[in-house]
Amino acid sequence: MQHVIVGAGPAGVVAAETLRKGDPKAKITLIGGEPEPPYSRMAIPYLLDGNIAEEGTYLRKGAKHYDALGIQYVHGRAESVAPAEGKLKLEGGDQVPFDRLLVATGARPIQPRVPGIDRPGIHGCWTLADAREIAKLSKSGSNIVLVGAGFIGCIIMEALASRGGNLTVVEMEDRMLARMMDATGGAMMRRWCENKKIRVLTGRKVVGVEADAKGPGDKAVALDNGEKLNAHLVVLAVGVRSNVEFLKGSGVKIDHGIVVNDQMQSSVANIYAAGDVAEGPDFSTGGHMVHAIQPTAVDHGRIAALNMLGKTAHYKGSLIMNVLDTVGLISSSFGKWEGTKGGESSAAVDNDRYRYLRLEFDGDHLIGALGIGMTEHVGVLRGLIQTKTALGDWKRKLLADPHRVMEAYVARSQV
Amino acid sequence: MQKSLHIDPGKCTGCLQCELACSFENENVFNPAKSRIKVFRFHDIGRMVPYTCTQCDEAWCMKACPVEAITTDAATGAKVVSDALCVGCKVCTIACPFGTVNYNASTGKVMKCDLCGGDPECAKACPTQAITYVDANWTGLDRMRDWAAKTDSGARASA
Ligand SMILES: Cc1cc2nc3c(=O)[nH]c(=O)nc-3n(C[C@H](O)[C@H](O)[C@H](O)COP(=O)(O)OP(=O)(O)OC[C@H]3O[C@@H](n4cnc5c(N)ncnc54)[C@H](O)[C@@H]3O)c2cc1C
Secondary structure: OEEEEEOOOHHHHHHHHHHHHHOOOOEEEEEEOOOOOOEOHHHHHHHHOOOOOHHHHEOOOOOOHHHHOOEEEEEOOEEEEEOOOOEEEEOOOOEEEOOEEEEOOOEEEOOOOOOOOOOOOEEEOOOHHHHHHHHHHOOOOOEEEEEOOOHHHHHHHHHHHHOOOEEEEEOOOOOOOOOOOOHHHHHHHHHHHHHOOOEEEOOOOEEEEEEOOOOOOOEEEEEOOOOEEEEOEEEEOOOEEEOOHHHOOOOOOEOOOEEOOOOOEOOOOOEEEOHHHEEEEEOOOOOEEOOOOHHHHHHHHHHHHHHHOOOEOOEOOEOOEEEEEEOOEEEEEEEOOOOOOOOEEEEEEEOOOOEEEEEEEEOOEEEEEEEEOOOOOOHHHHHHHHOOOOOOOHHHHHHHOHHHHHHHHHHHHHO | OOEEEEEOHHHOOOOOHHHHHHHHHHHOOOOHHHOOOEEEEEHHHOEEEEEOOOOOOOOHHHHHOOOOOEEEOOOOOOEEEOOOOOOOOOHHHHHOOOOOOEEEOOOOEEEOOOHHHOOOHHHHHOOOOOEEEEEHHHOOOHHHHHHHHHHOOEOOOEO
């Protein structure tokens, strides 16, 4: 059996390892689109703030890890696929034969379509190559404009601020973290950032990037209210797009990502997909969604590989969840935090101490949660949601005081 | 034979010796807030429940870690955090459905029970044998295993 995995992020690497565990003899080829050993994008902020060196971002630390497992790790960029012939064509012309192909090519940052966006010194924060450029340009005292205060924007803020630059954040939505925080949480985050000397502009669009004579390499970021922000470095975090172009003509069904069934199989039988590139089953809605997070990439990689091995593994769906540290303020969100029709909710807000907890219930179980300033036992929110634990009389107690959630879990599962 | 922590809530008096021993062993302070084992008290039903990581096979924390900072100790089976490799991203803290991995803001790393390398201080400190360290197949961790199975986002493969 010849397994080929295109994409060497967490989804691809976990899939390769799972394949090897299940089939000691199969031929396994892992193709990475970037020159480095397989690494983790989510470790990039810690590289930028000087916490780790580049090696610290590598998914596996042993230099011989892939060799030792008999996983052939090669560099290349997929150009096209012919499923019927079982052939993957790489840029440059090489053909890689496969019996089963896993697409784990992830996504890439999108660029706002405005004039001047291709000027030098404007970068996404997505790859190690991006990180090197950002490190070069974000010197102490320099002006940095971050476009986008979503999940990725908020995570990299700390790294950008810690490099000593003056940071301004421009967000199109009316609040920070519009897709993982409600208005209460978003306002709390904003106040926190502003106290850390970060300028936060919401409800503002970037309309262009011009040259600025203030300094060599300086730019003027033009906003829709006419204001111009001087910037030595512009970092873009306005969203991502799946890397699926090479699948054109392959017959693989694509929506926001590659649509896969609960065995991570695409509409073409010998092609599977996992991670940020896959639109897989969503635990909360029962529908299909792209959940571009690390835990989902890892789950997807494992389930896809089991099915590629011919073992039938059905995925119960990923729960969307995030935890992030925004210049020191820790926030998390799980599942249907906006609640559901006919559901109930409870919230505790402590503005002075920057603490917030909101729980959402459907009938007798938890379906979503938001937290700010919570670092103890956070995972239990995932557990309670995903096991649909019947809360019994603990629901009443949680409606009165959401902070008793860990007690509720221990009481409902251990006593 | 690997051993695990066996917890018998019926014997717990809520004295918190385990929390003190744990925080001292791991963080050099007598501070229950820094303990990796926690005692939950349910006064209305007169019950105390010590609670910590079961070193589960699913090891969501270990699988979710983006930088291989959590590994299995071959001797004890414990899932152990390497402070040198942990970048403090906290993804394991939301991945663990038991809520037993916590972020420690003072070190910038996560912390969880590592069975003290095979000689758990909590068990030694417990005066009533509510916490013991025994052969793994005696521990009766069934309740947690059930919970683990329910959380498993991917059904285990059938051959
Ligand atoms: C700065 C940053 C911070 C993040 N923080 C968090 C966080 O705190 N928590 C969290 O859960 N998630 C976080 N994420 C998201 C997380 O990193 C992704 O969800 C995860 O990397 C997805 O894994 P993947 O394997 O699907 O894709 P990726 O990691 O993107 O890997 C894709 C692979 O495919 C390769 N590739 C792409 N196109 C081709 C092609 N045509 N041919 C060959 N190879 C190709 C790439 O080179 C790469 O090797 C963060 C992301 C970033 C950028």
